[in-house]
Each structure stands twice: as C-alpha cells, then as structure tokens.
Amino acid sequence: MSHVEPPVAQRIQHSRTFHGDTVVDDYEWLRDKENPEVVAHLEAENAYTMARTSHLSPLADQVFAEIKAHTQETDVSVPVRLHDWWYFTRTQEGAQYPLHCRVPYDAGAVAPQIDAGAPLVGEQVLIDGNREAQGQEFFELGALEVDPTGARIAVLVDFAGDERYALQVRDVATGDVLDEAVGGAGYGVAWSCDGQWVFYTRVDDAWRQFQVWRHHVGSSADQDVLVLQEDDEVFGLGFDVSRDERWLILHAGSSTTGEVRLLDLQQPTGDPVLVQQRQAGLDYSVEVDGDRILITHNASRVDFDISWAPMATPRQEHWQPLMSAGEGERILGVDAFESFLAVTMRSGGLPAVRIIAKDGDGYGSPRPVPVEGGLRAVRVGSTPMYDSRTLQLLVTSFLVAGDTYDLDVASDGAVLLKRRHVPGFDPQQYVEERLWVTATDGRSVPVSMVRARGIQPDGTNPGYLYGYGSYEIPIDASFSAARLSLLDRGVVFAIAHIRGGGELGRGWYDEGKLLAKRNTFTDFVDCARALIDLGWVAPDRLAAEGRSAGGLLMGAVVNLAPELFRVVHAGVPFVDALTTILDPTLPLTAGEWEEWGNPIESREVYDYMKSYTPYENIQAVDYPAILATTSVNDTRVFFVEPTKWVQRLRETVTSDHSDRPILQKTEIVAGHGGRSGRYDAWHDTAFEYAFMLDQLGATQLLNGTVA
Incomplete structure (x- = not known):
C-alpha cells in the first residue's frame, strides 16, 4: 500500500443562519464545479484513492472477470408484440450498450425464437446504443416511443448524465434524424394518434418537472404549445399513455397528494380534463x-x-x-x-x-x-x-x-x-431466507439474507448489509451476478427492510419520514447488531452499503454506531441533507419537504434534522473505513455533499487512516447512476467490492483460490 497524504481542501469561511442558529461551513465553496480549484481537488482525491488502493488491482480485476464470467454477454430479451411488430433488445459480447430491435409480426404465429447471436430476416435496429455513444464519455437512452404508423421513433438522449434530454424524431428505415428542435427536456415522450405531435416535459431551475409541452414534428421549438403547467413547487408533473394509446394521463403529484387530468390523443390540441381536484392527503x-x-x-x-x-x-x-x-x-x-x-x-x-x-x-x-x-x-x-x-x-x-x-x-x-x-451459477449452492429483527421500539423489521450453503452462524463470517429506507421505495431480494463474488468468498449478504421504505406498506413508510426519520437509522443499526448477535457475522467483519438517500443512511449510522462496521460504501450520498433542504433553489428541495419536513418554516424540523444530518454530527471516535463515490453531473445529489463530508471525516475521526482509510472516488462525466456502459459499471462495482472485501479480510474464495 502506497504511503501518500490525502488532499486537504482550503478553508473559506461560509455561514448560514436559521432560527437564530448560525452554522459555519468552511467547505461550502467546493460546490462550484466550474471553479478550477474544485476540479483540481476532485482530481487530487481520485489520485489519492487510486494510490491507496493500488494493491487491490489484482483483486478488482478478478472480481470483474467473475462478473463477466457469470454474465451471458450475447443475449436477447423476450420479444413483446406491439401491433405489427415484435420488439426486443440485444446485447453483444464486448459491446457496452444494448441494441433496440424489432421484427415483423406474423398474424397467428407464436413469438419468434430469436437467436441471441444472429439477426432474423427483416430485423430492424431502432437504436444501437454503441453507435450513439461513439465519441461520448456517457450515454443514456431516456425513452423510445414508436409513432402510430411504426415508421418513426421519438427518443430522449443524454450525453452528460445530468438527466436533461435532447428529444429527437428519427426515421426507422434510414436512421435519419427528422427533428431535433427540442433540447433540455425532462422524462417522458408520447405521440398523438395522428402522429403529427409529440408531447414532452420541461424542468424548472430547481430540476422540477413542471410543464408538459406539445411539439409539432418538423417545426421550430419556438412554436411549441404549453399544455399544462404545475405552479406548486412541492408538486411534480409527468405523464403516461393509456394502454389503448387513446389517452395522455397527466399526473401532478407530491409524495402525499395526487391530481390527474386526461387528454384525448385523438384530439391532441384539446384541453386536458380534470379527474378529481387535488385535496391535501388524497x-x-x-x-x-x-x-x-x-x-x-x-x-x-x-x-x-x-x-x-x-x-x-x-x-x-x-x-x-x-x-x-x-x-x-x-x-x-x-x-x-x-x-x-x-x-x-x-x-x-x-x-x-x-x-x-x-x-x-x-x-x-x-x-x-x-x-x-x-x-x-x-x-x-x-x-x-x-x-x-x-x-x-x-x-x-x-x-x-x-x-x-x-x-x-x-x-x-x-x-x-x-x-x-447465468453461466457457472448453481442456485443449490446457496441459501436464501428471511429473518425478523426486533427494533429498539419493539417493531419487527424484516431482513432478507443469502449465503453460500455450508456457512454457519458461528460468529466468524464476513457480512454485508445493504439499506435504503426512504420515499416508500422497497429494496427487494433480487439476483445480482456481481453479488456472487461476495457469496463465493463466504460473505453473508443481507438487506435491511427498514422503515421509510415501502416493503410493508404506506404505514411502514410513514414511520420512517419527517419527525420519525430516526427510525430508519435505528432500524438499520438494530439489524446490524442482530446479524452479529445471531452469529451470522463476526463483530469486526461487517460491511454496510447505501446509495443516494441510502447514503444518508450510511452517514447517519456510522455516527450512531461506528463500532459496528468495519467498512462502509456510501454511493452518491445525501450526507449534507440539512444544508440542501434549507435551499429551495437546489434541485428537488421543495418537493422533499413532505419527506423530511421544512426546516425553513419549522424550528422543530430544523433541530430534528440537525440532530441526524451526517455532515454535522461526525464524532471524534474511531470510524470504519469509508468509500464515498459520486459524479460531477449528478443532479439528484450534488457531488459537493460527499466531498465536504470526506474532508470533515478526515479532520474529526480518530481512526488510524493507514488501516481504515477515508476515500472519495468521483466520476467527472457521469450522473446519479454512475458510468453508463455495462463494462464500465462492472469495473466500478469490482473496485468497490475489492475495497470492501479487503477490509473484511475476505479476498479468498471458498474453494481456496486467492486473488
């Protein structure tokens, strides 16, 4: 392991005052990604992380090779019929992105048996992500919708990772771009029944989808017509198309209240019809x-x-x-x-x-x-x-x-x-089960667990606990080829289905939000302790991971119970939550007040959030090793949050940084989901797993192989 000193950001005094409470934050200046000194600091952090983890390259390469070996790289999805075509996607060995394809529907015939390695007669490629991504560091296809005739497609494409899309209309037969007048669109695209119009959304300065527009194909965007605007800053606006393709379903909503209008796509220039006027809480x-x-x-x-x-x-x-x-x-x-x-x-x-x-x-x-x-x-x-x-x-x-x-x-x-x-995967070699953990307040919290068969609760195993716990989003047990690299090294993997998520219904969510948010954090800590107390995980061999709001979870639990965890990965972490929620000009903030509370208006909410927000509650005690990963173009959680957090962690905690480093890895051209190509994503996962496995002392495969 190379001995190198971590970057130390300069201090530039900045303060905020709310409810008579003044907080000094010397690292707020790191927010400006246009500042060359900020960019230089991020690059220095990346260099430091690479130096501190250079010894892990063989292990990361091995994990990447395992992910690749457990993936059928050349594959095809199940064909789905829409009118006169069967639609499907292809992946090809060595290619980062899928191909979106179709073949003609033969009336009365069953779905075609599509060869994963060879095109069918009459097969058309609608979008080849690899061709789109040529010369680009990032590529995301945000939507693909076929027009009523089947001859054109409307697509949303993003080349930065900031989730602001260019809308294009293309000719399927030639691939020619027929219309690219609209830029900076949000999510969603839909066709009118006559194929003359496409509908799309726009975001405001706070990245809130607040408008739906109608664009006449082939015309200038200056002639587009505003269909609907949402003025309440707590509400977002989006749309779907009914399955019969007759209706545009326009949905305005917050986390607690909805309002729907219907627009007849056979009369696309008409006015939307209100279903039920919004009522708070409905x-x-x-x-x-x-x-x-x-x-x-x-x-x-x-x-x-x-x-x-x-x-x-x-x-x-x-x-x-x-x-x-x-x-x-x-x-x-x-x-x-x-x-x-x-x-x-x-x-x-x-x-x-x-x-x-x-x-x-x-x-x-x-x-x-x-x-x-x-x-x-x-x-x-x-x-x-x-x-x-x-x-x-x-x-x-x-x-x-x-x-x-x-x-x-x-x-x-x-x-x-x-x-x-899944090449090389035998499900009989593993065991999955559900545990129920009694939380501090007596509630039963479900935990989903998977392990290699033969692993016993003898108090010696490495463990890996994942959590999220916000927005009523459930994190269910699902298969991961990458996770096999953990299981095959004896790691007991578990998901804590903590309050704030949606695993057990709306009430489970309500018990982990607003002034009950601490339940999310204490549930996770209780689940971690249970894995140790039950003997599934050794006391000094537990890893934890969470991303986005789950990154907030990671920051909170290491403040609450740093002794429980050997290593933590906080992905795009929302660790400076109070600073963000106090600034309604930042993306998503106003809409988040129903999740976290409004600390601008409420001193009670302000004090409560300040009591748990990770950046402001770091303790001068030993902490686990920490890896924070982020992206410069992330709109959902700005890179400044983990950047500030890492600085304050290093200057506050008493851990031996030579043994338990605090590292930051930043993607310069990527968004909330990290790099966009599948091989790039596998490399990132392999690096993260190598760091965690090394800290857990679990680099050796159960069959005796050492990476």
Whole structure:
C-alpha cells in the first residue's frame, strides 16, 4: 500500500443562519464545479484513492472477470408484440450498450425464437446504443416511443448524465434524424394518434418537472404549445399513455397528494380534463379501461383501494369500490386489459399480483397469481396490447435470476418464455431466507439474507448489509451476478427492510419520514447488531452499503454506531441533507419537504434534522473505513455533499487512516447512476467490492483460490 497524504481542501469561511442558529461551513465553496480549484481537488482525491488502493488491482480485476464470467454477454430479451411488430433488445459480447430491435409480426404465429447471436430476416435496429455513444464519455437512452404508423421513433438522449434530454424524431428505415428542435427536456415522450405531435416535459431551475409541452414534428421549438403547467413547487408533473394509446394521463403529484387530468390523443390540441381536484392527503392515480377509469387511491385506507368510475363522470363522488387491500397488503396500481385487470401490490412484504376477470360490464373477485415460497417476488412484465389475453410475469429472488412467464388469464396456465442464464451459477449452492429483527421500539423489521450453503452462524463470517429506507421505495431480494463474488468468498449478504421504505406498506413508510426519520437509522443499526448477535457475522467483519438517500443512511449510522462496521460504501450520498433542504433553489428541495419536513418554516424540523444530518454530527471516535463515490453531473445529489463530508471525516475521526482509510472516488462525466456502459459499471462495482472485501479480510474464495 502506497504511503501518500490525502488532499486537504482550503478553508473559506461560509455561514448560514436559521432560527437564530448560525452554522459555519468552511467547505461550502467546493460546490462550484466550474471553479478550477474544485476540479483540481476532485482530481487530487481520485489520485489519492487510486494510490491507496493500488494493491487491490489484482483483486478488482478478478472480481470483474467473475462478473463477466457469470454474465451471458450475447443475449436477447423476450420479444413483446406491439401491433405489427415484435420488439426486443440485444446485447453483444464486448459491446457496452444494448441494441433496440424489432421484427415483423406474423398474424397467428407464436413469438419468434430469436437467436441471441444472429439477426432474423427483416430485423430492424431502432437504436444501437454503441453507435450513439461513439465519441461520448456517457450515454443514456431516456425513452423510445414508436409513432402510430411504426415508421418513426421519438427518443430522449443524454450525453452528460445530468438527466436533461435532447428529444429527437428519427426515421426507422434510414436512421435519419427528422427533428431535433427540442433540447433540455425532462422524462417522458408520447405521440398523438395522428402522429403529427409529440408531447414532452420541461424542468424548472430547481430540476422540477413542471410543464408538459406539445411539439409539432418538423417545426421550430419556438412554436411549441404549453399544455399544462404545475405552479406548486412541492408538486411534480409527468405523464403516461393509456394502454389503448387513446389517452395522455397527466399526473401532478407530491409524495402525499395526487391530481390527474386526461387528454384525448385523438384530439391532441384539446384541453386536458380534470379527474378529481387535488385535496391535501388524497393520493390517487388513474388507469383508463375503455369507457371507464380505474382509480388507485387512499381516500379510505392508508394502504389504498381500487375504485372505478365512468369516463364521463370521473369525480370522486362517482367512484365505485372495486378492490381493497387486505391485512398486511398495499395496493400499488392496476393495469387494464380488454378482458381482465392486473393489480400490482405488496403482500407479506413481497411484490405480488392479483388478477380480476371482467364479467360483462362488471368485475370479478381478485385471485392471486401463485408463486413458490421463500423470497420469490412476482411482477407484471411488458404487455402493451390492450386486447391481450395473456399477461407477462417476471419472477425474481436472490437465487432466481429472472424467469419470464406468459400467463393465460382465462386458464391460469403459465408458459415459461425465458429463464435468464447465468453461466457457472448453481442456485443449490446457496441459501436464501428471511429473518425478523426486533427494533429498539419493539417493531419487527424484516431482513432478507443469502449465503453460500455450508456457512454457519458461528460468529466468524464476513457480512454485508445493504439499506435504503426512504420515499416508500422497497429494496427487494433480487439476483445480482456481481453479488456472487461476495457469496463465493463466504460473505453473508443481507438487506435491511427498514422503515421509510415501502416493503410493508404506506404505514411502514410513514414511520420512517419527517419527525420519525430516526427510525430508519435505528432500524438499520438494530439489524446490524442482530446479524452479529445471531452469529451470522463476526463483530469486526461487517460491511454496510447505501446509495443516494441510502447514503444518508450510511452517514447517519456510522455516527450512531461506528463500532459496528468495519467498512462502509456510501454511493452518491445525501450526507449534507440539512444544508440542501434549507435551499429551495437546489434541485428537488421543495418537493422533499413532505419527506423530511421544512426546516425553513419549522424550528422543530430544523433541530430534528440537525440532530441526524451526517455532515454535522461526525464524532471524534474511531470510524470504519469509508468509500464515498459520486459524479460531477449528478443532479439528484450534488457531488459537493460527499466531498465536504470526506474532508470533515478526515479532520474529526480518530481512526488510524493507514488501516481504515477515508476515500472519495468521483466520476467527472457521469450522473446519479454512475458510468453508463455495462463494462464500465462492472469495473466500478469490482473496485468497490475489492475495497470492501479487503477490509473484511475476505479476498479468498471458498474453494481456496486467492486473488
């Protein structure tokens, strides 16, 4: 290991004052990415990290090789029919990005058997991500929508990672760009039924999607028409298209309240029609079902119901009950088809699907889609045709890499369309299970765990605990080829399904937000202690990882219980939360007040957030080794947060930095998700795992091989 001193940022005094409390922050100047001194500091941090980890290159190379060996690099997705075409994606060995392709639909024929290595007769490539990315350090395809004739596509492309997109219309046959007048678009693109118009969104200075625009293909963007604007800074605005492609579903929403309008795409220059005016706390979404709408809402139950109403009279007073959530269930949404409905929900802490058959003008009783036990989760896959009599289903778990089924809704018969092939992976060599941990306040917190078969709770194993716990987003057990590199070295891997997430419904989320946010952090600490107390993990061999809001979690738990963790990876971490939430001009801030509270208006919220925000609560005690990763173009969590955090950690904690380094790795051209190519992403994961495994003393494979 090279002996080199870490970069030390200069101090430039900066202060903020709220509620009579003044906080001095000498590193706030690091926010300006246009400042050459800031760029030089980030580059110095990268150089320091590379010097401190140079001895890990063989291990990182080995982990990368393992990820690659466990991936079928040349592969093809399950074909999905939309009108006259079967659509699918290809990946090719050595290529960073997928190809988006299609072949003609043969009426009456079954889905084509597509060769992963060779194109079919009549196959068309709509977008080749590798060609798009040539000469670019970053590439993301934000959307791809085919026009009603099938001859053109509308795409959103990003070459910086800042999630601001260029909208292009292209000719499928020639690949020519027919229209690129619109730049700086947000998420979402949709066609009018006549193919003359495309709809898109724009963001404001705080990166809030607040407008929907209509663009006439071939015209100047100066002639575009504003369809809808959302003026409430707490609300965002977006849209979907109904499965019958007739309606643009415009959804304005905060984390607690929704409002939906419908625009007839057969009359694209008309005005949107309001479904139900917003009411504080009424959260609802809409699916179109012929001449009816289906409403998923919380008007009566915290975990949501489904109602229906005539399209002609959509207001709440006309909503008719259709389905309620049962005990321990949370309804997430409903997909409408000509002969049935598919309800997406959570049950028993896992994703689940219910089918409701249509009976004339009515609806039948919900029936479950059966799934084998354990941690297997079932979700609705891609079934774009409204008149489909089958439903694509996806089944996953820690040990199920990805099974795609076609469910015949009338007979309940399911056909396996594709089982994701993972070279060298035998699920029988591993064990997955769920634990329940009693939290400090008595609540039972689920933990999903996977390990190599033969690993026993003898108090000697290395462990790896992952967490998130915000925005009602669940982190479910899912397969990862990269994770096999941990399991094959004897690491016990677990996910803590802590409060603030959505694993156990809206109430589980409510117990981990606002003035109950500390539950998120203490739940994670309780889960970590349980893994040690139960003997699954050695007391000095536990790693932790969280990203984004999960990075806030990492910063909070190392302040609460630094002695529990040997090493922590904080990815794009939201570790300077109070500073950010106090500035409504920053991206996403105003909309976050329903998640964290508004510390500008409330002294109680200010004091509460200040008590846990990681940057302001670092202690002068021994901490674990820490790796913070970030990207300069990240709009969601600015790179300045981990940059400041790393500086303050180094100057405060008492750890031996030669043994437990505090490192920062910054991507100069990337966004919230890191680098965009799959091989680049594997290299990043391999580096992160190598750092963690080295700290855990788990570099040796269980079969005796040493990297």
